[in-house]
Amino acid sequence: MKPAPFEYLRADTLDDACKFLATHGAEAKLIAGGQSLVPMLAMRLLRPAWLIDIGEIAALARVVIDPDAITIGACARQHVLAAHDGLAAALPVLGQALAWVGHEQTRNRGTLGGSLVHADPSAELPLVAVMLDARLALQSTARGTRVLSAREFFTGPMSTLMEPDECLVEVRFERWSAPCVGSAFDEVAIRHGDFALASACAQVAIDAAGRCERVALALGGVAGAPLDCSVQAASLVGSVPDDGAVDALAQAVAGGLEPPGDLHASAEYRRSLAQTLCARVLRAACARARGALTEAR
Numbered sequence: 001m002k003p004a005p006f007e008y009l010r011a012d013t014l015d016d017a018c019k020f021l022a023t024h025g026a027e028a029k030l031i032a033g034g035q036s037l038v039p040m041l042a043m044r045l046l047r048p049a050w051l052i053d054i055g056e057i058a059a060l061a062r063v064v065i066d067p068d069a070i071t072i073g074a075c076a077r078q079h080v081l082a083a084h085d086g087l088a089a090a091l092p093v094l095g096q097a098l099a100w101v102g103h104e105q106t107r108n109r110g111t112l113g114g115s116l117v118h119a120d121p122s123a124e125l126p127l128v129a130v131m132l133d134a135r136l137a138l139q140s141t142a143r144g145t146r147v148l149s150a151r152e153f154f155t156g157p158m159s160t161l162m163e164p165d166e167c168l169v170e171v172r173f174e175r176w177s178a179p180c181v182g183s184a185f186d187e188v189a190i191r192h193g194d195f196a197l198a199s200a201c202a203q204v205a206i207d208a209a210g211r212c213e214r215v216a217l218a219l220g221g222v223a224g225a226p227l228d229c230s231v232q233a234a235s236l237v238g239s240v241p242d243d244g245a246v247d248a249l250a251q252a253v254a255g256g257l258e259p260p261g262d263l264h265a266s267a268e269y270r271r272s273l274a275q276t277l278c279a280r281v282l283r284a285a286c287a288r289a290r291g292a293l294t295e296a297r
């Protein structure tokens, strides 16, 4: 199918985009990489009168790596992030997740911000943002800049707290201060590049004795929005996370889930996947943290 007719405008600056949204927000859509929006237009699930292209605004594509945080512009392309050496060292879970996002062709155009705002409950980048409780900076002409935590931003399938006159400007990820940090991302999809039936990601920090100092865990595809399980995962803090503790945690987390069932996977199968993936990412994250500890000695 072809999209319904629309007018196209390329914004040169963030201010231009926000000004246009202030007047036409209700009947306009921002377009960044178009990898989610264009299919929605072609299927006529959306019929905006205006498309405002923000994909070439250089100020929205910056990557800044500071000692305590990493800030990534909303329009940074996924392939740029996946190939970024500094990010591979400072925020490895992003690259681990990006390896699962669509295909090379979609990552060439797709942006971090587009994926977050699209808010598919099985998408990888929203899961990472929730796991690390990233901060999302939103800008509008009417209200200036407001910052939301990723854990409050996603409210349901394709649904967020963003207002129609707002543009997502940048995403800030905290850098954990512990020297020995490991992370992991894993998912099960019918074919590689498809949306996940279930997914999980974790980050673990350990001290010099190998005890868990801090842990974050999130699951995707098992609820209307990425599910933060960090409170349950905190049961690992203070002890050396062995297989028994990890398996018990994964079982407890999965037991509390009420995943959706559909054509692709029953609710029971998704729960079982979530348990397996949860244990897998925690083990892998712990192993990487231990590897970092060995290297540091």
Ligand SMILES: Cc1cc2nc3c(=O)[nH]c(=O)nc-3n(C[C@H](O)[C@H](O)[C@H](O)COP(=O)(O)OP(=O)(O)OC[C@H]3O[C@@H](n4cnc5c(N)ncnc54)[C@H](O)[C@@H]3O)c2cc1C
Binding pocket: 029, 030, 031, 032, 033, 034, 035, 036, 037, 038, 039, 054, 074, 075, 078, 100, 101, 102, 103, 106, 107, 109, 110, 111, 112, 113, 114, 115, 117, 118, 120, 122, 123, 124, 125, 166, 167, 168, 169, 193, 194, 195, 196
């Ligand atoms: C074949 C195929 C396979 C795919 N597989 C996956 C997959 O496995 N995992 C996955 O997560 N995604 C997948 N996708 C979807 C897609 O790759 C991502 O969701 C995409 O990267 C979205 O980014 P974009 O820049 O293309 O967003 P766009 O399509 O340009 O925009 C998406 C939405 O976000 C809004 N938007 C974009 N940027 C901003 C901003 N800065 N501020 C406010 N609103 C904004 C748009 O208005 C629109 O509503 C796939 C897509 C295709 C075509």
